[in-house]
Amino acid sequence: MLRLITTLSFASLLITANSFAAEITLTTPDNFALKADYYPSKNSVKPANNRAVLMLHQCNYNRTMYNNIGAQLAQQSIHALSLDFRGFGESISSEFNVADVRKLPQAERGKAWSNMSSHWPEDVQLAFDYLKEKVGNNGKVGIIGASCGGSQAINLAEKENISAISFFSSSQRDENIARYGKTLVDTPTLIIASEDDGRTFTSAQQLFSTAKNPSSKMISYKGSMHGYPLLASDKALETTIVTWFSNELSK
Template sequence: MKKNYKVLSVFIFLASFSTVTHATENVLITSDNFALKTDYFKPNIASDRAVLMLHQCNYNRSMYTKIGEQLAQLGIHALSLDFRGFGESVNHQYDIEKVRSQPDDTRRSAWLTLSQNWPDDVALAYNYLKNKIGNHGRIAIIGASCGGTQAVNLAQSTPMSAIVFFSSAQNETNIARYKTDLANVPTLIIAAEQDGRTYSSAKTLFDSAMHINSKLISYKGSEHGYPLLTKDPNLAQLMVSWLNQQL
């Protein structure tokens, strides 16, 4: 079986970047007239490759600044967005701080009201990138923590060339969806060993992955998502290198 050829590995990517490609701030308007703030990293060459970057739910789109810059320098379009209710994608109706301040008996329903819009919002961001690279282009997606569920949602409904699960715990339903529909997509899985459910589901996803280029990068400790980028200064380049190879 293909999975017998999978390799658990941490690889080194050494590259020098002569120029820095800074983000352009964009606003995407949804069908219900909500303003989604995004950062778009445009390569300096014509390109049919792109990466959509979804943040974790205790950060915002700025967690991908370095990764977006490095992708663009390699000729890859990159887009990060603030989920509805996070970062600069907030209004009087959608604001994660208001959700978090609610009592326990109403917080869950408020969270569902907020997050139920995310699949459509993410699809809008995907289509923005698709318009940049054309119908025959290749798109990958990074989902950090809660962003991993949105990555699964999108990858099930649209062609995806690669997936990165970054400290993203997946429930049994999502793992089953991955096994059924996405196991043959190159998948990079990143997790810290003491990060509870995140690490156990990472191992399950990796065991389910069928593509020869699927990899698991594990760390000692309990850092979750963005702090791993600080802990390991090479991690951003590792992610960029792997994505560049798949695209």
């Protein structure tokens, strides 16, 4: 059953020629305005438009890192939504702003970060519910989490029926790898990481060794690029991600 979306207001329904995105506002139960870009499926005929991908950015970027991927997914008749986490991009307020958090003394910074990020699971759930309404109860939803977004992807996938999941330069604690191994190993999984990206790469290897679905795949890069710069350096990566989700969500 879908959870109630307390308030959903469209900030703009003008789809630009460049991004194909409609900027939307998702209002949380505590009355916080989350900004997101929604890329509607280019195929309006059901059930052809019963697929969707939720895109979660890394914590040194914002939702715009998925502009091209969202547009390509829409062209493949897949709804897509890129969310600004609370405190990032345009999802900011006087209370939640990552730029302000990073200026705090170290002792205060950790507490402020924990307070801000504690809201993310419910915020991500709201974004998922929005997409689920678009595809219907029998629709399929995938999720991609870059860096810190990977933990949020695991949180959501443990609660909801996620048909495909991708970890993009996403370092995972042993606790999260164990959670994945307990409940998500049979979910098709796409893992992307650079070999010299420290814990990001070693945890990616651990996740991939745990994965059991035959469609699961790991893409590794030389060097230490993390997240978004990989999209800029390898122009084919965006298409690779889109093609993988399109194939998995069509099964």
